[in-house]
Amino acid sequence: MRTLPLEMVRTLVREALEREGYRVLASADPVEARRVSDRHRGTIHLLISDVVMPKLSGRELAEQLLTRRPAMKVLYMSGYTDNAVLNSGILHQEVAFLQKPFTPAALTEKVREVLEANGKILHAGE
Numbered sequence: 001m002r003t004l005p006l007e008m009v010r011t012l013v014r015e016a017l018e019r020e021g022y023r024v025l026a027s028a029d030p031v032e033a034r035r036v037s038d039r040h041r042g043t044i045h046l047l048i049s050d051v052v053m054p055k056l057s058g059r060e061l062a063e064q065l066l067t068r069r070p071a072m073k074v075l076y077m078s079g080y081t082d083n084a085v086l087n088s089g090i091l092h093q094e095v096a097f098l099q100k101p102f103t104p105a106a107l108t109e110k111v112r113e114v115l116e117a118n119g120k121i122l123h124a125g126e
Contacts, residue, residue: 007028009100010026010028012104013048013107014026015104016104016107016108017107017108017111019104020108020111022111025037025040025044029053029054029055030049030053030054030055030056030058030060030061031055031056033047033049033061033065034061034064034065037065037068037069038068043069043071044065044069044072045071045072045073045115046072046073046074046075046111046114046115047061047062047065047072047073047074047075048074048075048077048111049061049062049074049075049076049077050076050077050078051076051077051078051080052078052080058074058076058078059076062074062076073096073114073115073117074095074096074114075096075097075098075110075111075114076095076096076097076098077097077098077099077100077102078097078099078100079099079100079101080099096110096113096114096117098110
């Protein structure tokens with residue numbers, strides 16, 4: 001099994017999205033993500049978060065950020081299968097999820113899908 005260090009995954013995600021014209025605010029961990037969100041004056045349309053992280057889960061991070069940014073959508077990613085994530089109770093079936101590993105094309109397609117989705121279904125793991 002081969003893995004990419006978190007920093008490399010973050011860099012690959014950022015570069016893939018910037019190539020498609022998205023503006024990316026990156027952070028190294030959930031604590032920094034909260035700081036970035038608090039300091040950013042503009043709209044944040046989408047949070048992309050791993051499901052399992054140190055200090056705070058992706059769901060917990062999303063719930064905290066959504067209290068201040070209720071229109072923000074959320075895309076979770078994980079090396080675990082979507083069934084494993086659902087069965088663990090970390091997320092429910094109606095959240096946007098992308099399983100690692102993924103290609104840049106799969107990432108950008110999923111981001112477009114989430115951003116274009118209407119309604120609340122793709123917000124957080126409520």
